[in-house]
Amino acid sequence: MQARLLLQDGTLFTGTAFGAEGEKTGEVVFNTGITGYQEVLSDPSYCGQIVTMTYPLIGNYGITRDDFESVRPFVHGFVVRRHETVPSNWRSEYSVDDLLKEYDIPGISEIDTRMLTRIIRHYGTMKAILTTSNKRVEELMEMMGDTTIEELRNQVARTSTATSYSSPGSKERIVLVDYGAKTGILRELNSRGCDVVVVPHDVSADEVRRLNPDGILLSNGPGDPKDVTYAVKTISELLGEYPIFGICLGHQLFALACGADTEKLKFGHRGGNHPVKELASGRCFITSQNHGYTVNEESVESTDLEITHINNNDKTVEGLKHTRYPAFSVQYHPEAAPGPHDSGYLFDRFLQMIADHKANTPVISRQAQLAANARITAPKPTAQLEAVKGAL
Numbered sequence: 001m002q003a004r005l006l007l008q009d010g011t012l013f014t015g016t017a018f019g020a021e022g023e024k025t026g027e028v029v030f031n032t033g034i035t036g037y038q039e040v041l042s043d044p045s046y047c048g049q050i051v052t053m054t055y056p057l058i059g060n061y062g063i064t065r066d067d068f069e070s071v072r073p074f075v076h077g078f079v080v081r082r083h084e085t086v087p088s089n090w091r092s093e094y095s096v097d098d099l100l101k102e103y104d105i106p107g108i109s110e111i112d113t114r115m116l117t118r119i120i121r122h123y124g125t126m127k128a129i130l131t132t133s134n135k136r137v138e139e140l141m142e143m144m145g146d147t148t149i150e151e152l153r154n155q156v157a158r159t160s161t162a163t164s165y166s167s168p169g170s171k172e173r174i175v176l177v178d179y180g181a182k183t184g185i186l187r188e189l190n191s192r193g194c195d196v197v198v199v200p201h202d203v204s205a206d207e208v209r210r211l212n213p214d215g216i217l218l219s220n221g222p223g224d225p226k227d228v229t230y231a232v233k234t235i236s237e238l239l240g241e242y243p244i245f246g247i248c249l250g251h252q253l254f255a256l257a258c259g260a261d262t263e264k265l266k267f268g269h270r271g272g273n274h275p276v277k278e279l280a281s282g283r284c285f286i287t288s289q290n291h292g293y294t295v296n297e298e299s300v301e302s303t304d305l306e307i308t309h310i311n312n313n314d315k316t317v318e319g320l321k322h323t324r325y326p327a328f329s330v331q332y333h334p335e336a337a338p339g340p341h342d343s344g345y346l347f348d349r350f351l352q353m354i355a356d357h358k359a360n361t362p363v364i365s366r367q368a369q370l371a372a373n374a375r376i377t378a379p380k381p382t383a384q385l386e387a388v389k390g391a392l
């Protein structure tokens with residue numbers, strides 16, 4: 001069956017359909033990873049996007065559920081040069097084609113993904129529609145135009161957990177705020193023995209305090225950080241009270257909460273080999289990335305933040321730390337799977353920061369904090385009780 005990919009600028013690609021039949025609009029972006037298509041498909045940060053892989057052969061090692069970064073794929077469409085229908089891997093459970101069909105995601109293969117990537121690099125990311133229908137181009141253009149940017153935004157609520165859950169451990173209590181978190185973050189915390197409570201994106205500062213965490217981890221997630229205003233407010237309320245570590249969207253929200261600004265990149269960073277320089281050591285780390293927005297460098301100057309890492313390719317901000325409070329963040333993914341694993345040490349740094357914070361927090365103030373928490377936890381008197389009290 002034929003499939004077509006129509007870009008907002010009118011460029012039309014005609015190829016072969018795979019995955020689900022139908023039509024999906026999204027922002028078209030490219031990922032340069034040679035492996036990792038399962039993690040890309042199931043990374044909630046891609047919600048609302050049509051992803052093209054620059055590596056030309058996709059699907060050759062099949063699909064293994066254990067490798068997923070969340071419970072289901074979130075991409076709106078998948079674009080590849082060649083798609084393998086007969087995976088060759090003992091762990092494979094089924095093919096990419098089966099996965100896309102199961103989750104109603106259309107795919108297109110046999111198109112010039114190199115040309116598509118060059119268009120995105122030249123003109124920037126843009127909207128696109130992927131279809132298996134025979135609709136006329138004019139009609140498709142109209143449909144794409146009707147998809148408001150709002151439909152492609154505000155994806156955090158769609159990808160976050162609706163209720164809190166815990167992943168118990170015997171060490172530090174970490175509250176992981178799920179803005180569309182990758183499973184890899186939980187895996188890294190659990191492997192270090194952390195007692196993790198995963199909470200929804202719209203958790204309030206008081207709800208976090210009630211959990212009495214040793215530290216807070218702000219996860220990755222889809223969309224524009226400026227759409228998640230309530231999270232910025234919550235983070236600014238918790239800043240200084242608990243050690244904080246932000247990853248990707250969590251990094252951007254942390255920056256906004258500290259008064260810095262974010263902006264959209266022309267075509268973003270998505271792949272497994274982005275070089276990042278740690279300014280303190282001068283060392284270069286190879287990192288896994290997936291983001292379209294970035295923290296504006298100049299805006300950091302007027303805040304209490306310090307830039308700790310920069311991207312070696314385009315010099316954009318890749319890491320921040322607070323100069324007064326125990327809090328830091330990175331734009332890339334230290335929990336990368338399938339890799340590179342250069343930055344896994346950042347989880348150890350976070351736990352060390354928690355240990356230092358505990359050691360430096362006078363016992364009396366910790367007790368005061370616990371007392372404050374107890375006050376917050378105490379049930380509020382109901383209106384009825386107030387009325388009875390008033391009558392007495």
Ligand SMILES: NC(=O)CC[C@H](N)C(=O)O
Binds near residue numbers: 219221
């Ligand atoms: N992986 C992420 O957390 C992505 C952050 C944000 N949605 C961006 O595109 O910049």
